[in-house]
Amino acid sequence: MNPKFSIVIPVYNSEKNIEKLYKDLIVELEKITNEFEVIFVDDFSQDSSFKILENLSLKDKRIVVIKLERNFGQQNAIYCGLNYTKGNYVVNLDDDLQHNPKYINDMYLKLLDGYDIVYAVTKIKYHKKYRNIGSKLTDKLFNLLLKKPPSKRVSSYRIMKKELVNKILMEKRSYNYISASILKYTKNIGNYYYKHSQRKFGTSNYTFIKQLKIFIRIYIYYSENILIKKIRINKEPYKIDKIIDRR
DSSP states (O other), rough: OSSSEEEEEEEEEEEHHHHHHHHHHHHHHHHHHHHEEEEEEOOOOOSHHHHHHHHHHHHHHTEEEEEESSSHHHHHHHHHHTTTTOOEEEEEOOOOOSOGGHHHHHHHHHHTOOOEEEEEEEEEOOSSSHHHHHHHHHHHHHHHHHOOOOTTOSSSOEEEOOOOOOHHHHOOSSOOOOHHHHHHHHEEEEEOOOOOOOOOSOSSSSOOOHHHHHHHHHHHOOOOOHHHHTTTOOOOOOEEEEEEEEE
């Protein structure tokens, strides 16, 4: 029997966050169901993240760990994890403890109202000013390029039906931006508002240059402009070094 929930978490240099995230996640998931899997995708971390994940998988067979051969970026790491999901409902959240797992059940209940996907969003921001500006620019790009309903917001904290995930996985591109892929297949989006948590350890991996590159890549890989399509790079979005699945 397939698990009811699949949780996909991209990991990069998060050795101080992983164990707390795991504990908090398990507590909340067990309130909802016993049928779940948690898929951690280590995006070539340079700290002890993979070793910690490996040890967690020894204690809990519901934990699947994927280690990538090199750093492919957060979005491609998520895309990799989506390929291994078996649940009816798929949840994405970040590894930095800013997405509190206690909201998963509320997001799930909102999804049952008839949405294809529910994004958890907040009006409170703790990011640097340029990230807030970058998020607004990305939102405008989604409105224009992918016809996102202006009243809806997207984020990396979301729950979606497996049918939508299957559609996303049919697309093969070198660079994936999951929300851009989602918007190609549905505008049936719900928003759940929650209180954002501040980062407890470390600093964000995003810089102004990285934010700008993301903006440009979204345009290159999701535009229907014929000239833009010609400059796309055709290569594998990820390569796996190791998979730990003890089920």
